[in-house]
Amino acid sequence: MSTEPLLRVHNLAKYYGSRLGCADVSFELWPGEVLAIVGESGSGKTTLLNILSTRLEPSSGVAEYRMRDERWRNLYDLSEAERRFLMRTDWGFVHQNPADGLRMTVSAGANVGERMMAVGNRHYGNIRQTAIEWLGRVEIAEDRIDDEPRSFSGGMRQRLQIARNLVTHPRLVFMDEPTGGLDVSVQARLLDLIRGLVADLGLSAIIVTHDLAVARLLSHRMMVMKDGHVIEAGLTDRVLDDPREPYTQLLVSSILQV
């Protein structure tokens, strides 16, 4: 078991002018740990995800990441080239809308292969073979490899986006509402797939969701956000079964039972 975290976050804050995005966010993420960030629209959870994934600069605060060479670096001090390299290799980002994370006009195989080429793979046969393997892992038939994701269903596109992200064996994956906008039956399949892949690959993940059932299924720990602040955090089943804060109690009690 690793004795060091992968990510250490201290007092992150983001203001849009005078308007608060999020503030006072501090936590550690350990290898193999899945953290869910839950809250309503406008709670600051997506702002936080964008800051953590360096797609947005914080107004203040530090996020230190343990690089593959074991050196700790403040993410906001990385050069643009270093940041891009990290995002292409050691990190994944799964968007809610697959079209934001895929290239819709190149083939499924090329979508997966492109990430491999970014980390230096040049052998066409190897790339194609690995792409086929990854399509299989996300349950996309081999004979769809030359089709464009435009011709795929929503669930298939999302699975392809996951394959594209995981092919480089990232250590940390960010997910923004990965099952949002999908039919319930498609969601279940995708959740099961994500759960299995995260466990098998020992990934760390930060998942933003407003769906507490998704948080329960996928995450070890969760943070509840409201008005830009983390109001409650802890073990996922503790937060969901014994919520302390009024807002968390409201969220939990608002789930419809079937």
Place this chain on the structure above:
Amino acid sequence: MMTALLTVRDVSKSFTMHLRDGIILPVVSGVAFEVSAGECVVLGGPSGAGKSSLLKMVYGNYGVDQGSISLIHHGQPVDLATASPRTVLELRRNTIGYVSQFLRTVPRVTTLDVVAEPLVSRGTDRDEATERARTLLARLNLPERLWSLPPATFSGGEQQRVNIARGFITDHPVLLLDEPTASLDATNRAVVVEMIAEKKAAGTALLGIFHDEDVRSQVADRIVDVTAFAPRRAA
């Protein structure tokens, strides 16, 4: 020589219902007991006395307001009441197991995988873990045709046996049992009683709730009366 593997000291718990004008529901206070290796301690008392809540506190599923819940983890005491989430997960992986009353099913995951999962997560080879799962499910008389199906559509008794197999597959030193025989027929109750006896012989510390008097008298070494920890109502 008795070694306490679980020591509960001065534990109190109440729920604050913020959506009900902040009323406070006291659950238990001043809870103190120990469970030693090789014994089965049964929580006694009527429904609503806080037995299940107490088990959930000992598993880290409910927080506690005060007191300590000390578990011997790799030879060292660890206070679960104040442990970080990461430590609680580590305790659950290696030291404390829990057979809950109801199975929380995950879509598409087969019964065999549900049962084998605690072993796989501790690094046991998947084939070996699946073999152990098969042995346990067969012993609990779960029809083999169900093993490759997700348990979501199973009957209460079938789900309960899946849950028992999942809880018993590892050799966690401390095992919590929340009415593991409630939905079982006499044959399967007897199997579970036998499995509990084997756990005790192997030195596991068991803490459980059993409403069935027959089962309770067969497995219990001691009964801890939870009504003794009833919170004093505020005047």
